Amino acid sequence: MHSSEQELFNHKIDQEVRIEPKDWMPEDYRRMLIRQMSQHAHSEIVGMLPEGNWITRAPSLRRKATLIAKVQDEAGHGLYLYSATETLGITRDETIEQLHAGKAKYSSIFNYPTLSWADIGAIGWLVDGAAIMNQVPLCRASYGPYARAMIRICKEESFHQRQGFEILLTLSRGSQAQKEMCQDAINRWWWPSLMMFGPNDDASPNSQRSMQWKIKRFTNDELRQKFVDVCVDQVKILGMGLPDKDLKWNAETGHYDFGEINWEEFYEVLKGNGPCNHERLEARKKAHAEGRWVREAAAAHSMKKNNLNTREIYGTQSAK
């Protein structure tokens, strides 16, 4: 039975038939998805923190409204992804617990601080831009719930990148100080954004597996190159530069060559030694702990309303 189920699974992957929650799947496939999807969900939630930092200080009502909308989207995106992850047999509580215990990762980019308003522009343009580059191919991921979540996310996220670029564009047409702020933000966010695509292909052992299973469709380096090519043209519209002296057009490859990424920095941030790792995780844990009484009160209210005794409710829930 097992080998035929494996064959059926392989056949579906070959034929681009999506795998759905109740279908048989190899344990490694399940594990890889849980790891990737929960990391992705955590990234959406932790990603709200650096931007939330600027909501009260946004320079106009228009900017404030859009930033709130963007951060609210990210909460929604976290939810879509947590829900999709749960279809693989891990509970929401378990995934959150893994984040809070420091066992699960989230995108290293969110461990950098947002020092000026221009950072909100740079995050929208570069960080969301890199995320979209990664996410669009995931709309065709072989696992149905993941692909469906990604479709919804990509649809919503395109405004994020546009609002970021608009912020930078406004600054780039402003005073000398605003122009400098704009360039400074680009300088600080450029390299961490390139790191978002993950290690080089030869240092990324999971990539090949993931591509065989059609979770990923392009390698880290392919996506990173595509991102660089796009940004080089876009930055010209801002009249700004990218902080890479090795950046130049390569007529042979038809792409821009770019400088070496500081992988030591990447791995340090990943290990927890980035500028804000501690702060981000503490903020998450604090929010969870401080929200506890709300969750309990709502549960108690609901129970009272339903006129059920606690034994009945908890009896059925702990039975699974």
Added chain:
Amino acid sequence: MEPNPQSEKWPLWEVFIRARQGLDHKHAGSLYAADARMAIENARDVYTRRNEGISIWVVESNHIHASNPSESDSLYDPANDKVYRHPSFYHLPDELKNI
């Protein structure tokens, strides 16, 4: 106070959204909520931020019963050899109109 994971458990709800008058409610996703009202309010915030819906259904996930992929053969295969259920099965002359 010691955290008590049981006392903050909320049930999981499935959310169905009607996009426009005249269309069916379609599954949009799921969320946790303490009760039906909170589920609808949260569904509004999460799934209809861009005019995606004008009506919401929520149902507790544990009330949904699903067929199993292992039953697919017995459930769906019998339809395969009943092509006569489709209009294209019947060969009729081209001159025949309005049918």
